[in-house]
Amino acid sequence: MMANSDKITKIVLSLAAFLIMAVAGGMIYSLVEGSIPSFRVFGLNFIFSDQWDPTESKENYGALPFIAGTLMTSVAALIISLPLSFSTSLFLGEYFRGTRVARILSLLVDLLAGIPSIVYGLWGFYVLRPLLTDMGLPNQGYGVLTASLILAIMIIPYATSLSNEIIAMVPNDLKEAAYSLGATRLEVIQTVTVPSARSGIIAGYILAFGRALGETMAVTMLIGNSNVVPSGFFSTGNTMASVIANQFGEAEGLKLSSLIAIGLLLFLITGIVNGIGKLIIKKMTS
Amino acid sequence: MMAFILLAGCQNSGKKTGSSGQGDSPKLTAAGATFPLPFYNMVFKNYTNETSIQVTYGGVGSGGGIRSLKDQVVDFGATDAFLTDDQQKEMPAEVVHIPTCIGAVVIAYNLEGVNDLKLSDTLLEKIFLGEVTKWNDPLIKQVNPEIKLPDQAITVVYRSDGSGTTHIFSDFMSKISEKWANQVGTGKSLKWPVGMGAKGNPGVAGTISQTPGTIGYIGSEFAFAQKIQTARVQNSAGEYILPDLASISAAAKGSIPDDTRVMLTNSADSVSYPISGFTWIILYKEQAYKNRTKEQALGTVNLLDWLVSEKAQGEAAKVHYAPLPADAVIKAKAVLKGITYNGEPLLK
Numbered sequence: 001m002m003a004n005s006d007k008i009t010k011i012v013l014s015l016a017a018f019l020i021m022a023v024a025g026g027m028i029y030s031l032v033e034g035s036i037p038s039f040r041v042f043g044l045n046f047i048f049s050d051q052w053d054p055t056e057s058k059e060n061y062g063a064l065p066f067i068a069g070t071l072m073t074s075v076a077a078l079i080i081s082l083p084l085s086f087s088t089s090l091f092l093g094e095y096f097r098g099t100r101v102a103r104i105l106s107l108l109v110d111l112l113a114g115i116p117s118i119v120y121g122l123w124g125f126y127v128l129r130p131l132l133t134d135m136g137l138p139n140q141g142y143g144v145l146t147a148s149l150i151l152a153i154m155i156i157p158y159a160t161s162l163s164n165e166i167i168a169m170v171p172n173d174l175k176e177a178a179y180s181l182g183a184t185r186l187e188v189i190q191t192v193t194v195p196s197a198r199s200g201i202i203a204g205y206i207l208a209f210g211r212a213l214g215e216t217m218a219v220t221m222l223i224g225n226s227n228v229v230p231s232g233f234f235s236t237g238n239t240m241a242s243v244i245a246n247q248f249g250e251a252e253g254l255k256l257s258s259l260i261a262i263g264l265l266l267f268l269i270t271g272i273v274n275g276i277g278k279l280i281i282k283k284m285t286s
Numbered sequence: 287m288m289a290f291i292l293l294a295g296c297q298n299s300g301k302k303t304g305s306s307g308q309g310d311s312p313k314l315t316a317a318g319a320t321f322p323l324p325f326y327n328m329v330f331k332n333y334t335n336e337t338s339i340q341v342t343y344g345g346v347g348s349g350g351g352i353r354s355l356k357d358q359v360v361d362f363g364a365t366d367a368f369l370t371d372d373q374q375k376e377m378p379a380e381v382v383h384i385p386t387c388i389g390a391v392v393i394a395y396n397l398e399g400v401n402d403l404k405l406s407d408t409l410l411e412k413i414f415l416g417e418v419t420k421w422n423d424p425l426i427k428q429v430n431p432e433i434k435l436p437d438q439a440i441t442v443v444y445r446s447d448g449s450g451t452t453h454i455f456s457d458f459m460s461k462i463s464e465k466w467a468n469q470v471g472t473g474k475s476l477k478w479p480v481g482m483g484a485k486g487n488p489g490v491a492g493t494i495s496q497t498p499g500t501i502g503y504i505g506s507e508f509a510f511a512q513k514i515q516t517a518r519v520q521n522s523a524g525e526y527i528l529p530d531l532a533s534i535s536a537a538a539k540g541s542i543p544d545d546t547r548v549m550l551t552n553s554a555d556s557v558s559y560p561i562s563g564f565t566w567i568i569l570y571k572e573q574a575y576k577n578r579t580k581e582q583a584l585g586t587v588n589l590l591d592w593l594v595s596e597k598a599q600g601e602a603a604k605v606h607y608a609p610l611p612a613d614a615v616i617k618a619k620a621v622l623k624g625i626t627y628n629g630e631p632l633l634k
Contacts, residue, residue, distance in 0.1 A: 225485070
């Protein structure tokens, strides 16, 4: 009896695992297959060309504007959110751990994660953008910076909640040992808490970065959707996810294939970011 | 999100077509352009009430409509841009076009205190190519001497998604400006020299209404329904025409080819609004394909015959489309009569 149920569990688990592998594999397969026509025409130049001309009869596609837009907004969002989310996780996991105010704050941070991205987009469009325009931002407030600010707010909960939990898990013995040697609270954080929670904190930020890479709706509403390499943070641009969402509906032929190729590139970039993250974690824990 | 809608649309239509031919009244499925969606939604519902034949229309975009017809998962498709000869060749069989109503592309703007802007060919060219960048440019003043124009930058807003609206607009621009034709060209999506994109008519309209100094183009059905302020556009007779159903319908006067594949932009008629265009339903000329029953084919053709009839056309204005003029109806009926089932015409 026991052996039998064990067997069933094993089969169910392997089936589930296999299914996930099949889905991931199927996705990669269809992305690769769909993007072949585009790569056949443009070659590797597709990645480095800043041309995106969908006009019939002179179609010419390059992914650089969108790769640049995606990396610029995501990196900027990560940098902007870093001080905010890091201090929040220290606040929650170290300074005010277990207090009522921490519980409320933690609830609010989790709430941020639950807000649909279209709502962030609307808020950015109607509130943040006019505010930035009043502060003198060009292009009526549309552009890379505005999109990055919205992304930064959106990824705070992802970066915060993981690092906060890891920080809270740092063994008390370690910290008490440091205190008994006369360390101040800041010194304890610098020399004990952060080093031992480092891999978890980094994992949180990688998760947040991945989220920023793929975010679509809120970015579309704020970045200006001009298919050129942004000349700076005040300029308008477009991202990989956003151009796919915008143009997929009416795309066909070479354009459709190019959009799928952008999807494949986004997939690869996300994969590389995760890989680097894993590597860093491995290096730091060993 | 678009992908999901598209997939859902296709799956849905595939299922429906598959389950038809059970002997009872046929269920018709179609997919395509979003531009005529309000019109189709309304008249197809009326048709169902009248005949108890169910018609499902998925607004998946013109490209999606052509793809669905190509994959033979719908009874008919719908598109704002007629199939080019090359596109015709890619289809598995000959496709015919039935015009169903006329819409237009209006120019919307956001300028404080200005409500009667006039735009000449030259102004449209220079604004949308980014050569005139300030609202108080002498060229704009010249055409609009009675308006006090602000010292403000011009922000061009265009459709970031592929769209029949963009196609009609750029077709008009290519006709009035050689420079535009060479530099930008005609298409559902373009390489824009200046400005920023917004998604769909609601996106462009929302961006313009929220952003001072903007100018952009919007589908007339949306602009009229939302009562958006629009500019007068100079037509080929030199008149500045405000878009309304009468001036849009006037664009279809004149010669229409037998296959109805014609762009109505820059019409020669002196009272016509120049950025107007047909929207079409497309279907296979030979309806006996992929195990379709004759009932299914007859149901399709009957619906389309009814769609160009006075009864359905009379409803168009309710949802802000201009009805087909008599010439166009005659041509459409002739095309419908040419549709066959195993070589035999379906309509008498």
